[in-house]
Amino acid sequence: MTALPLRLSDEVANALADGSPVVALESTIITHGMPYPRNLETATAVEAETRRAGATPATIAVIDGVIRVGLEAGALEGLARARHVAKLSRADLAACIARGETGATTVSATMICAHLAGIDVFATGGIGGVHRGAETSFDISADLQELAQTPVTVVAAGAKAILDLPKTLEYLETLGVPVITVGQMAFPAFWSRDSGLTAPLRMDEPATIAAAHRMRAALGLPGGQLVANPIPPEAEIPAAVLAPLIAQAQRDAEAHGISGKAVTPYLLQRLYELTQGRTLEANIALVLNNARLAARIAAALAERTV
Numbered sequence: 001m002t003a004l005p006l007r008l009s010d011e012v013a014n015a016l017a018d019g020s021p022v023v024a025l026e027s028t029i030i031t032h033g034m035p036y037p038r039n040l041e042t043a044t045a046v047e048a049e050t051r052r053a054g055a056t057p058a059t060i061a062v063i064d065g066v067i068r069v070g071l072e073a074g075a076l077e078g079l080a081r082a083r084h085v086a087k088l089s090r091a092d093l094a095a096c097i098a099r100g101e102t103g104a105t106t107v108s109a110t111m112i113c114a115h116l117a118g119i120d121v122f123a124t125g126g127i128g129g130v131h132r133g134a135e136t137s138f139d140i141s142a143d144l145q146e147l148a149q150t151p152v153t154v155v156a157a158g159a160k161a162i163l164d165l166p167k168t169l170e171y172l173e174t175l176g177v178p179v180i181t182v183g184q185m186a187f188p189a190f191w192s193r194d195s196g197l198t199a200p201l202r203m204d205e206p207a208t209i210a211a212a213h214r215m216r217a218a219l220g221l222p223g224g225q226l227v228a229n230p231i232p233p234e235a236e237i238p239a240a241v242l243a244p245l246i247a248q249a250q251r252d253a254e255a256h257g258i259s260g261k262a263v264t265p266y267l268l269q270r271l272y273e274l275t276q277g278r279t280l281e282a283n284i285a286l287v288l289n290n291a292r293l294a295a296r297i298a299a300a301l302a303e304r305t306v
């Protein structure tokens with residue numbers, strides 16, 4: 001049998017052995033979602049925020065063919081500074097490991113690795129989804145299928161607003177993925193609090209979200225949950241401000257023939273330029289907010305006494 005190259009940091013291994021709360025964090029947001037050095041500052045701040053909120057952070061990446069769960073400062077900095085790091089989803093994970101290579105994990109690959117390590121809760125910025133024009137491009141993020149298969153509760157500020165959000169919600173419904181908003185019925189749109197769409201479920205208490213997570217397992221249902229946590233009001237960029245800029249970024253992507261894995265990083269970078277950096281500030285605020293909520297959900301899951 002092939003040995004599983006999975007290495008937990010001492011801190012994460014101890015927390016899991018104790019049954020204390022652990023929150024998984026992804027690495028593609030560091031390598032492909034934000035520019036250096038803000039990416040490194042953000043990754044460090046998200047880990048600190050997770051600790052402050054009472055959970056152990058476990059940032060996940062593949063380094064030299066080993067799945068690392070919990071990165072020490074040097075490894076985090078190496079990833080943040082590196083250029084042309086591979087972006088790993090479910091499809092790429094085994095090949096990267098087998099070749100002894102390094103790659104950043106997207107939501108889908110992070111869910112797989114978190115589950116292998118025994119971590120139930122994961123915080124990110126915004127999940128991938130159905131892209132605009134998917135009816136011709138067929139561009140649908142592997143994140144959605146992963147939510148249908150892997151039992152990890154993912155806290156995000158909705159799906160990224162560069163996507164086709166109505167189609168993303170339809171697709172999640174088809175796949176049987178619970179979409180749960182917190183504090184409001186409106187499905188949030190990443191940099192904005194309200195997408196104009198109503199979410200199928202609302203749960204304001206971390207304990208309820210934790211109970212629903214356990215109940216899926218008890219029912220024998222595969223897959224996780226998407227917890228859609230709106231960006232804090234003071235950090236949001238109104239959807240009306242962003243709409244024309246997202247359309248512009250979309251046109252630019254088409255004009256430059258951007259496709260495949262490059263689409264999301266290109267659109268995020270283009271919106272950063274078109275908003276003079278405002279989207280990055282909002283992205284940082286929403287990730288911190290998601291880490292806080294994820295820590296509370298992980299704490300509620302860890303509280304079980306029997």
Ligand code: PSU
Pocket residue numbers: 026028029032033034105106107108124125126127128129140141142143260261262263264268283
């Ligand atoms: N959240 C962010 N920024 C990001 C991402 C999430 O705030 O860059 C990453 C995640 O890794 C997610 C990926 O899985 O974007 C989606 O990529 P794609 O659309 O190619 O599936």
Ligand code: MN
Pocket residue numbers: 139140141142260261263
């Ligand atoms: Mn894609």
